[in-house]
Amino acid sequence: IHFPNEVIIKVHAASLNPIDLSMRSGYGATALNMKRDPLKLKAGETEFPLTLGRDVSGVVMECGLGVSYFKPGDEVWAAIPPWKQGTLSEFVVASGNEVSFKPKCLSHTEAAALPYVGLTAWSALNQVGGLNQSNCSGKRILILGASGGVGTFAVQLMKAWDAHVTAVCSHDASTLVKNLGADDVIDYKSGNLEERLKTLPLFDFILDNVGGSTEKWALDLLKKWSGATYVTLVTPFLINMDKLGVADGMLQTGVTVGSKTLKHLLKGVHYRWAFFMPSGPSLDEIAELVDSGKV
Missing domain, CATH: 3.90.180.10 (Medium-chain alcohol dehydrogenases, catalytic domain)
Known part of the structure; x- marks a missing residue:
């Protein structure tokens, strides 16, 4: 010590x-x-x-x-x-x-x-996304990449907080995700995912565990001018630092997230990055959910 x-x-x-x-x-x-x-x-x-x-x-x-x-x-x-x-x-x-x-x-x-996966999801949904037990009821949540460690925890947490959850995963994982409580489960390999999601009512919150080009079309699935939020866990922060060094990497990261945040704010939605955050108090809340059988 x-x-x-x-x-x-x-x-x-x-x-x-x-x-x-x-x-x-x-x-x-x-x-x-x-x-x-x-x-x-x-x-x-x-x-x-x-x-x-x-x-x-x-x-x-x-x-x-x-x-x-x-x-x-x-x-x-x-x-x-x-x-x-x-x-x-x-x-x-x-x-x-x-x-x-x-x-x-x-x-x-x-x-x-x-x-680790629990706190990563908690960071994205609660600390960055602002969701909690008192404001989630009835909200429409879309989870992209719902069958991984973070995704499966996020599905259960959102259902414990009484949200409506649409989960995107592979067909192989659809039964697992459905059994965890997801209201709608969509196989991303079956047909055009973007077009299928556009047939559904708009969402209040999107958690992106996939990254890549997903955000280019997924942001259009949010309700405009209603406080709707898009949070991604796939960011270039560490890669920028590795490639460009500390100063230039932080500058590039700041410019990227700043420009995206402003761009989407002007379109009526919130855009945010999230990361794992160590937290004993958050683990206390997660432990309570686990012991109560909600996760």
Whole structure:
């Protein structure tokens, strides 16, 4: 423990996410290195070995002097941010505000599959998108890429908050997504997806887990001048930093998101980027949903 707000967790289960596999090839190295060492005090030191793994479920072994919410022996779960060493280890050091009590109904193995994707979806829907239990009822939500980890969690969260969910996925995953509660499930491989979605009533919110050219036509599916929002989790932020360096990468990113935000605001819809955000308090809310059987 290096700081009073940290805890040591004995790892009972951990899991990999797609970002871990990308990081093996250097994805995001420029931005993540800046986050790890913003003043470049460790310049010249090697990054290796790099420990991968974002999710952890385990037992608290030791707490810093500033941690009063947890005690040794508590069963907890967490998602460790990518700029920290990962969870494929015997022990993990995490900030207390990244940690939450594990859902009682889940084993450690089950619990280790959820925090990173859950928090990524929570960030997009709640923290960036502004959706919550009190304002979701009856809203029409479109989830593009609904069968992945983030998508399946998003479907369940939106249904727990009483929204109407249209989910887009492959035919192979349609039964899974329907069983998770989606009201309408559309196979993106069956016919022209854009034209099929245009036959449906307009949406209040779109979550894009796909990226690419999707947003060029998907933004037209939102209700205009009603506060409707499009949130994408597929952004060029880390790639820009890797290709252009810190200063130019941040400038390019700022210009891109700024111009798109203004362009679509003038057309009557909100356009936003979202990212994973570590948060113990958000995991507390997710754990409550899991223990209540809603997720």
